[in-house]
Amino acid sequence: MGDVGHTRVNEITVEDLPALVAGSSLLCSAAGDASFDGYCEIVAELLRNRGSVRLVELDSMPDDALCAAIGVMGGFAPMVELPPSGDEAVLAVRALEDRLGRKLDALVALNAAGPNAVFAVAAAAVLDLPLVNCDGMGRVLPLISQTTYALDGMPIGPLSAVSLAGDVLVLDSGLHRSDLLLRATMQAAGGWMLCAMYPATVSRLRTAAIPHATSRVLEVGRHLTSATERGALLDGLARAVGARVVGSGRIVELGHATRTIGPRHYPAVPTSVVVQEYADTGRMIRLEGQSELLVAVIDGVVAAAVPDVLCLIDRHDLRVVGVETVAVGDHVDVLVVPADARWHSKAGLTLAGPRAFGFPVRHPREEAQR
Amino acid sequence: MRIGVRLDVSRAHGALVHDGRLLATASVPRSPSTGKHLVFLLRELADHADSTVDSVTWDLSGAFESSLRRAAGAQRTDAPPARRVGALRLLPRSPYTVGHPSPLIKSLVAHFGIATGGHDLFGTELAPVDLDAAIKQAAEARAAGATTLAVTATGAPSRLTHEDTVAARLTEEFPDLRLCLSHEVGGMGVLQREATTVVNASLLDVAEELVTKCERVTGSLGNSVSCWFATGDGGRISPRRMRTLPVLGLNAFASTALLGAARISGMHDTAVLLIDTDTVSIGQVRDGLPHVESDLRGELGVRLAAPQAALTVRTTDTAERTAALLAEQSPGNAGVIAAISPGGRELAERLATRTRLGLTTVDSDCDVSAAGSAWTEPSAWLDLVVTVGSTEDLHRQQSLVEQRALTMVAANGAPPDSGRIIRSVATPLGFLWSDVYRLHVWATSGTPG
Amino acid sequence: MSRNRTPEPLSVAELVHFGPLSSARAFAADHLDRQVSRVALVSELDQIRQCEPHAALVLHGSAALGAWAVESALRLAWERNASCVIAPAEIAVTSSTAQLAERLRVPLFVVEDPATHALELSAAVADTEAARARLTARCAVLFGERSTVRDILGVINSEVPGVTAALVADDGYVIAGRSAAGRPDGGHRVRVPVPGPDGRPWAELVAQLAAWSPSWVETVELILRLARAPLAASVGRSWLAIAHQAASERLLLQTLLRGEDVTDPARDAGWRLDGRHVAVVLRVAERSVQAEDSTTPAVIVAWRETFAHLPLVPVEDGWAAWWTDPEAEPEEVAAQVRDFLNPVRVPLELTAGVGVAGEGVNGLRRSVAEAQLASAVASRIGGGAVELFGELGPRAVLACLPVTEIAAAAQVALENLLGAPDAEVLITALAALLDCAGSTGQAAARLGVHRNTVLGRIERIRARGVDLDSPDQRLALHLACYSLLSSRGWRS
Incomplete structure (x- = not known):
């Protein structure tokens, strides 16, 4: 997917911020375009004060340049309730540099999708480091171990994490225990932590990272912020990231009804969204997920599945609708954005395919190969 | 028989309704000092009533908006300007920027201050509250001319102790300082709550004056006629509640317009196109009530925790395409179309003649918002975050919040046992590794339709 | 199996x-x-x-x-x-x-x-066979527990999956069950004849199968056969009961019509004697098969299905019933009865007469007598006819005429006239002329012909030796014409 018509970008300025925020929402079905205004205002202020962030390509960097991935793990809600103060990345990177005994030369994004696309840019701005135009997910995945970095054998640690109260943690462990330990800390930390992890040289990243991640988000964002018409937007997204419309319709059901009578038809646990298509066929698109949308089942057939990205676009507002804000009665287009090719490998699907999330089904690509 | 009145900058628009029917409309210029014209308006409408008028519901959103815009220097009107207030935020650490991203909020705040404190969403204290710093910031706000202080602690939706502690201490220190606390308006997001609290605080004086006048004018129809105020969620509240929470009435216009347009057309579930001079706003009416959400930017361009109609706003040149998209979605019933200003009439009438689109039109002479105001019912909207231990625990907590909402509906003046839950949604908050839910509970009085 | x-x-x-x-x-x-x-x-x-x-x-x-x-x-x-x-x-x-x-x-x-x-x-x-055997056994048990035709059909329709069953009379009349089963619209069918209480074939059990397979058909057929005996028994039981009740009510009504006081036994029978009554008498159409005692249960059963609350009592040449209601009007009653006579509901070609409303027992007596007269007129018209005594007036008297005998006598007395090639035309013209008291104009209008035609026919009648002007002859001639025209036997 990285080769789908990306344009070269050399720097990110405060003017690019709206496109960055909008574009990041497409690859993050949980939050959609949730209101991260507070944080965006801080990033805007940072970019205004520091000028721009240099966006560099992997192949333009020296082999031994040291990088670390910046990303937040945790929930969006705590981030909305209490926006980051802006200096978390400084605390995290300084702690990691202390542990490594070496300064970082550049930053990479853990994932240039959802709020993390913005966090990486903000970290580069506040630390005055270049941001490498690549990431390790190409979308939002719930575990920090679900990365192409890990897929390629890069160690996750040592890593550092900063809580919203300013606590700093340095962790030296393997891939899965790091995930486990940070998860256990999450509640005490207040719901999210900004991490600096996967320290690696550029030569290591060349095979492990998904290229053009940030520029791609910017391009998607430009389509989302400039489109005034549905057809043009869908065409633009198809060209930019190969997005395909799975179906269009009205949301008729959310989650599992926990009460069958009375007003609480609405979800207690909205892990599924059912879209009824407009066409006479009356097809039902059932979207299943855990935070993110993971599987699309149309009339009982798995039509799309993680690691490909599933998302909903409001047909009128032309904005991405998040699972946390979607409502019965909304009219949406269901889009699937294909994941990077390395996610479609056997190992990639084992790490982040539908079965990794407890859906005992084959990814449509595996199905096609049978 | 009910009357609804919408006050905008220069005129007052009234409507008399009974059951599902619009019986009469009228409009008078506003007289800023006395309520003479308003009394005349009510009398004229009451003359059309063949039985007694039970209630008058006022939509003050236009007046409030003018006051806020005037305070922001964005509009030259003779509306009384909203007051500049102080804002105090309780956070564990100082952010990179102090202040608020919204220009409107910036213009309404005479002094922004930060004191240490706050909780996380799970209710854990992030930092002990620094009362001395709070007093210092309050003193600075007073020095900057603020008589009201908006206090917003992070984590207040799950634990309000820091806001209460600060309020108690500040009241002791500055007995004449009015306080608005963010948990009173509710909602998630320290900035959204702060914006909502600041807007509320700055409207208190304007609201006091208008509510008093509306009560007096309503009283001219007789003592048995009750006085109400339309709210952004398409409901209504008592004068007492409007005096303390005017922000709830801020975005009433769109909600009442959606409600009015759908009711006049006899539709229960429909899209509604509100046509203004330059814009087309598309909203939804579901189960006879406007579709509302919190955290929307709305007319004033600032995200507010208070609910308001969820609208898609488009320029008028896209109106036909929009209508065609609606027709594709619901063949046969694309929606109801209503002009909400004289400038929108021509387009509304033109679109209505395209039978292919299947639009239902509302007579362009009637003020859909005034009629919608008359049709509002007492309502309550709760937006909370809860941490639960099990599914049963979630149900228990959800039921408790539902009960609270029904109690509020009754407290807002609904007849006993007439309350019903319209929406009760528990959304699990993503990527938290623990069971934290955001509860939206919306209750109203009366029967559907 | x-x-x-x-x-x-x-x-x-x-x-x-x-x-x-x-x-x-x-x-x-x-x-x-x-x-x-x-x-x-x-x-x-x-x-x-x-x-x-x-x-x-x-x-x-x-x-x-x-x-x-x-x-x-x-x-x-x-x-x-x-x-x-x-x-x-x-x-x-x-x-x-x-x-x-x-x-x-x-x-x-x-x-x-x-x-x-x-x-x-x-x-x-x-073990499909075991499952089907269980079904058969279950049905057999349930048949034994049900005592009416309807309930027995209900067992088949509710217990046997995918099967719709009905009990259908020879003429296609659905006695009980779901009429869809009796419709001749294809599909898989199983039919089993059902004997009446007298052992003669009486009706057929018809089952419509949603799914077909030889062994399933066998199962269904077996179940239908199992239903035959309980059906015959239930019919026998109910018909005997009806016949018995009908016989005793017949005596009671005869007594009442004779003018004797039967207040107590009538009340015991559930009859209403006070108030305003409108009587109805049902009679089998004259030209159809004549009523036998054995038809009484069938008529009563059909009547009860429609008018569950009204007793139907056998009388001479038919069955009597009466509506008791302060508002009852003969026209309204006639309309209800007309509906009932619809051949779909009644397995016989029936006609009815309706009396004028009357108060109390005496009024009832009179109304029944009037209904009887009117029913005689109706029965000559044919199936489904309903005549109101109030509309017939004295014409009802004609119903008592022994038209067959008179017609036979007339054939002798008017041999010459009846020998004409157009005898029927002439008799009809003669009757019309007498009906119109000798006015050729009115007779022409009634016959729908020109007055000259009537005059021509009168000439031909006279030519056959009939004296139209003799007052002595006129009543006899009038009766003869009426009887000839009313009796079917005369017309070829």
């Missing part, structure tokens, strides 16, 4: 109606015709791909993780031509899943414990 053939598999419907699925919540339940050849316990969706057609798929484990898994299973079931899908109750089946089942026409059942159900289903499917 023949033992030398492997029985065909059970259908899903059979499993629902007498099998382990009887307590399950069902979706797409209109598509139960498919047979079930085996039961597959599916713990992973992929297993369905290996299933043979006509399997009942029982989902559990990871194949039952949520609504999406059930929908996937429905889809795979459709691809594999499975017979039905059975899912655990912890999955909330919402309308979208139900709609998919409906669209794919794959029945979906939701049960508490799929594993137990799989075992029971397997047992039922493995």
Whole structure:
């Protein structure tokens, strides 16, 4: 997917911020375009004060340049309730540099999708480091171990994490225990932590990272912020990231009804969204997920599945609708954005395919190969 | 028989309704000092009533908006300007920027201050509250001319102790300082709550004056006629509640317009196109009530925790395409179309003649918002975050919040046992590794339709 | 049931109606015709791909993780031509899943414990004969417990899956059951004749089968045969009871009509004697088969179906009933009776006469007598006719004339006239002229011909030796014409 018509970008300025925020929402079905205004205002202020962030390509960097991935793990809600103060990345990177005994030369994004696309840019701005135009997910995945970095054998640690109260943690462990330990800390930390992890040289990243991640988000964002018409937007997204419309319709059901009578038809646990298509066929698109949308089942057939990205676009507002804000009665287009090719490998699907999330089904690509 | 009145900058628009029917409309210029014209308006409408008028519901959103815009220097009107207030935020650490991203909020705040404190969403204290710093910031706000202080602690939706502690201490220190606390308006997001609290605080004086006048004018129809105020969620509240929470009435216009347009057309579930001079706003009416959400930017361009109609706003040149998209979605019933200003009439009438689109039109002479105001019912909207231990625990907590909402509906003046839950949604908050839910509970009085 | 053939598999419907699925919540339940050849316990969706057609798929484990898994299973079931899908109750089946089942026409059942159900289903499917024997036995037991025709048919219709049964009389009249079964619109049918209480063929049990297989037809036929004896017995029981009651009521009514006081026994019989009455007398149309005593139960049963609260009592030449109501009007009563006489409801060609309203017992007596006269007029007109005494007036008297005898006499007395080639035309013209008191103009209008034509016919009548001007002859002539025209025998 990285080769789908990306344009070269050399720097990110405060003017690019709206496109960055909008574009990041497409690859993050949980939050959609949730209101991260507070944080965006801080990033805007940072970019205004520091000028721009240099966006560099992997192949333009020296082999031994040291990088670390910046990303937040945790929930969006705590981030909305209490926006980051802006200096978390400084605390995290300084702690990691202390542990490594070496300064970082550049930053990479853990994932240039959802709020993390913005966090990486903000970290580069506040630390005055270049941001490498690549990431390790190409979308939002719930575990920090679900990365192409890990897929390629890069160690996750040592890593550092900063809580919203300013606590700093340095962790030296393997891939899965790091995930486990940070998860256990999450509640005490207040719901999210900004991490600096996967320290690696550029030569290591060349095979492990998904290229053009940030520029791609910017391009998607430009389509989302400039489109005034549905057809043009869908065409633009198809060209930019190969997005395909799975179906269009009205949301008729959310989650599992926990009460069958009375007003609480609405979800207690909205892990599924059912879209009824407009066409006479009356097809039902059932979207299943855990935070993110993971599987699309149309009339009982798995039509799309993680690691490909599933998302909903409001047909009128032309904005991405998040699972946390979607409502019965909304009219949406269901889009699937294909994941990077390395996610479609056997190992990639084992790490982040539908079965990794407890859906005992084959990814449509595996199905096609049978 | 009910009357609804919408006050905008220069005129007052009234409507008399009974059951599902619009019986009469009228409009008078506003007289800023006395309520003479308003009394005349009510009398004229009451003359059309063949039985007694039970209630008058006022939509003050236009007046409030003018006051806020005037305070922001964005509009030259003779509306009384909203007051500049102080804002105090309780956070564990100082952010990179102090202040608020919204220009409107910036213009309404005479002094922004930060004191240490706050909780996380799970209710854990992030930092002990620094009362001395709070007093210092309050003193600075007073020095900057603020008589009201908006206090917003992070984590207040799950634990309000820091806001209460600060309020108690500040009241002791500055007995004449009015306080608005963010948990009173509710909602998630320290900035959204702060914006909502600041807007509320700055409207208190304007609201006091208008509510008093509306009560007096309503009283001219007789003592048995009750006085109400339309709210952004398409409901209504008592004068007492409007005096303390005017922000709830801020975005009433769109909600009442959606409600009015759908009711006049006899539709229960429909899209509604509100046509203004330059814009087309598309909203939804579901189960006879406007579709509302919190955290929307709305007319004033600032995200507010208070609910308001969820609208898609488009320029008028896209109106036909929009209508065609609606027709594709619901063949046969694309929606109801209503002009909400004289400038929108021509387009509304033109679109209505395209039978292919299947639009239902509302007579362009009637003020859909005034009629919608008359049709509002007492309502309550709760937006909370809860941490639960099990599914049963979630149900228990959800039921408790539902009960609270029904109690509020009754407290807002609904007849006993007439309350019903319209929406009760528990959304699990993503990527938290623990069971934290955001509860939206919306209750109203009366029967559907 | 023949033992030398492997029985065909059970259908899903059979499993629902007498099998382990009887307590399950069902979706797409209109598509139960498919047979079930085996039961597959599916713990992973992929297993369905290996299933043979006509399997009942029982989902559990990871194949039952949520609504999406059930929908996937429905889809795979459709691809594999499975017979039905059975899912655990912890999955909330919402309308979208139900709609998919409906669209794919794959029945979906939701049960508490799929594993137990799989075992029971397997047992039922493995031993089809035993399952069918259980059904037959169950029906036999239920037949024994039911005493009316309707209830016995009800057993067949509710217990035997996919079968619609009706008891149909020789002439196609549906005596009981679902009329759809009696409709001659194809499909698979099983017919079994049913004897009446007298042993003669009386009706037929007709069953319409949704699904067909030789052994299933055998099962259904066996069940129908089992129903015959209880049906005959119930008919016998009820008809005897009706015949007995009718006979005693007949005596009671005779006594009442004679003018004797029968207040107490009438009250015991549930008759209403006070108030305003309008009487009706039913009579078999004259030209149809004459009524026998044996037809009484059938008429009474049909009457009770329509007018459950009104007694119908045999009288001479028919059956009498009366409406008691301060508002009762003969026209209204006539309209109700006319509806009843619709041949679909009554297995006989009946006619009716309605009397004028009368007060108290005396009024009732008079009204019954009037209705009897009117019914005689109606019976000459033919099936379905209803005559009101109030509209007939003195003409009703004519009904008492022994028209057959008079006609026979007239054939002798007017031999010359009747010998004319156009005798019928002449008799009709003569009758019209006498009816119109000799006015040729009125007679012409009545006959729809020109006055000159009437004058011509009068000439021909005179030429045959009939004296139209003699007052002595006129009454006799008038009666003769009326009788000839009223009796069928004369016209060829």
